[in-house]
Amino acid sequence: MDREGDNVLLNKYLNLEKVENNLYRSTYQQLNTVGKTVFGGQLMGLGLMAAGDTVESEYHLHSLHCYFLKGGLDQPILYQVEATREGSSYCSRSVKAIQNGLTLFTMQCSFKKPESDSFEHQFKMPDVPKPDELKDRCQFYKEWIDKTHPSDERLHNILREAETETYEARPAYPQRFRRENGDKPRECMWIRAKHPLGDDPHLHKTVATYYSDMTMADTATYPKPYIPGSNPFxxxxxxxxxxxxxxxxxxxxxxxxxxxxxTANGCGFIVGRIWSPDGKLVMSVAQETVIRTAKAKL
Known part of the structure; x- marks a missing residue:
């Protein structure tokens, strides 16, 4: 599944080798800065690449539900796909990510054929500034560091990581994004891949899923003011x-x-909605995250 072009996202993070029918392997793992385990968005993205390869083209990805069971290491990972349903309108696939004989991750995916339906309804997109009216988050971090936290090594590390990401991000609520005084646990951020992705609809949904895990957990921490140099969670x-x-x-x-x-009892529950620039609701997301204070026993 190699792709041409200087695109780290496709050529490394979402690059998958087919070993045999229903079995795939990834050799390049994207590690989290904290904990040095495989990024969950990559596990989901590669799992979707594997599942999509086993489904006929008239079926389109409809939903996915997954559990993260164990942190992955910087070693090859196998993705095993099982066909769990073949229907006239819907089909489903189960995916396991396996490393050293242990299951890291499980996912159930649902695919469906397009349907025409005369009844439509959706919420209204939040009224926020457009991307061209906002600063990139890297610019925010630079200004934040220069003005108030020049010696905050943690912020410097966050900035360095943001500069190497495969997507741009422009927060709609700058003050809330900095969490200087604590704020409501809510965020709106414009995101966009740095490189073109071609015209494959399944790849678009795969990349959108990959990005959906980027910022969700941070939203749960917004009520707590940022403490320079510390990572309280x-x-x-x-x-x-x-x-x-x-x-x-x-x-x-x-x-x-x-x-x-x-957020309580060591967990945070986060919900998300993803909108196109013209105000259409394209995705809904839900996540539960372990969130413990630094003093809690793990």
Whole structure:
């Protein structure tokens, strides 16, 4: 599944080798900065690449539900696909990510054929500034560091990581993004892949899923003011679900709206909606995250 072009996202993070029928392997793992385990968005993205390869082209990805069971290491990972349903309108696939004989991740994917339906309804997209009216998050980090936290090594590390990401991000609520005084656990951020992705609809949904895990957990921490130089939380994703309502293009701007209605007992629950620039709801997302204070026993 090699692709031409200087595109780290496709040529490394979402590059998958077919070993045999229903079995695939990834050799390049994208590690989280904290914990040095495989990024959950990559596991989901590669799982979707594997599942999509086993489905006829008239079926389109409809939803996915997954659990993260164990942190992956910087070693090859196998993706095993099982056909769990073949129907006239819907089909489904189960995916396991396996490393050293242990299951890291499980996912159930639903695919469906397009249907025409005269009844439509959706919420209204949040009224926020357009991307060309906003600063990139890297610019925010630079200004934040220069003005108030020049010696904050953690912020410097966050900035360096943001500069190497495969997507652009422009927060709609700058003050909330900095969390200087604590704020509501809600975020709206425009995101866009840095490189063109071609015209494959399944790849578009795969990349959108990959990005959907980028910022969700952070939303749960917004009520707590940022403390320079400290990382008061341990966080890792427990489960993640996505529903696809309409086609989307993550190489064009998408507005990612997320909020955390509940955090307690070592967990945070976050819900998200993803909108196209013309105000169409293209995806809904839900995630539960482990969120513990630094003093809690792991």
């Amino acid at each position: 341990f966080m890792t994703t427990l489960d993640h679900s996505v529903w696809f309502h309409r086609p989307c293009r993550p190489d064009d701007w998408l507005l990612y709206e997320s909020e955390c209605p509940f």
